[in-house]
Amino acid sequence: MKKALIAFGMLLIAAPAHADITHKLSSSVQLTVDAAASQATRLGSTYSVSGNNITAGTMGGLTAPTSTTASATQTQGSYTVNTAGSAFSLTESFTYGDAIPSGTTVTSGVVGSLPAFGNVTTTSGGVSGSLAGTITSAGAMTLTAGGSGTSATGQFVSEITVK
Numbered sequence: 001m002k003k004a005l006i007a008f009g010m011l012l013i014a015a016p017a018h019a020d021i022t023h024k025l026s027s028s029v030q031l032t033v034d035a036a037a038s039q040a041t042r043l044g045s046t047y048s049v050s051g052n053n054i055t056a057g058t059m060g061g062l063t064a065p066t067s068t069t070a071s072a073t074q075t076q077g078s079y080t081v082n083t084a085g086s087a088f089s090l091t092e093s094f095t096y097g098d099a100i101p102s103g104t105t106v107t108s109g110v111v112g113s114l115p116a117f118g119n120v121t122t123t124s125g126g127v128s129g130s131l132a133g134t135i136t137s138a139g140a141m142t143l144t145a146g147g148s149g150t151s152a153t154g155q156f157v158s159e160i161t162v163k
Contacts, residue, residue, distance in 0.1 A: 022161040027154075029133035029141075034149035036106040036125030043118030045072035045097035053088035054079050060092060071097035126150045 047062050060077025074094045081088045098117045105112050106125065126149025133143045139156040146152070 020161075020163040022159075022163075024159040024161075025139075025157070026159075027135040027139065027156045029135060029143070029155075030151075030153045031128075031131055031133055031146075032126075032151045032153075033128045033131065033146065034123070034126040036123065038120065038122040040117040040121075041119040042098045042100070043095065045074075046093070046095045047074055048093045049077060049091065051079065051088065051090040053082045053086055054090050055082050069100040071099045124149065 045062055047060060049056075049060055057078040057080060058076075061075045062072040063075050065072050073096070077092065079090055101116050108127070127147030128150060129147035130144050131146025131150045131152060133141075133152045133154050135141050135154055135156055139158070141154040141156060143152040143154050
């Protein structure tokens with residue numbers, strides 16, 4: 001009988017509840033100021049000529065630059081028609097290339113002088129100004145805008161996990 005009561009008593013004992021509770025708080029502020037940048041592609045000098053029923057007395061072309069920062073220039077050609085009174089064509093093309101300017105300077109995020117190349121993309125840098133961000137332990141967020149080219153992002157996360 002005692003054995004039966006012990007077995008019955010074990011059945012009546014309830015297992016304790018096991019629950020893990022995790023509470024996480026995290027906050028972050030990201031302040032960004034864009035950098036100044038300039039991307040340029042220098043164009044070289046080019047010359048081309050084509051024709052029909054034409055003879056070149058002096059062929060046109062390019063003359064080497066006079067300095068290491070100059071660009072090549074065009075040499076004029078002299079052309080005559082082969083058969084007078086017959087149809088002829090002459091096409092001459094010249095692109096004056098970019099000289100090499102002094103370097104681009106950036107002062108306080110501002111590009112003062114732009115490079116003088118044939119293909120240029122220049123962006124001015126941001127100005128931080130009064131850019132700021134704070135998050136209190138209570139999750140209250142204060143973000144202060146800066147000048148142009150800036151961004152401020154704040155985040156507060158409260159996470160509760162019950163297992």
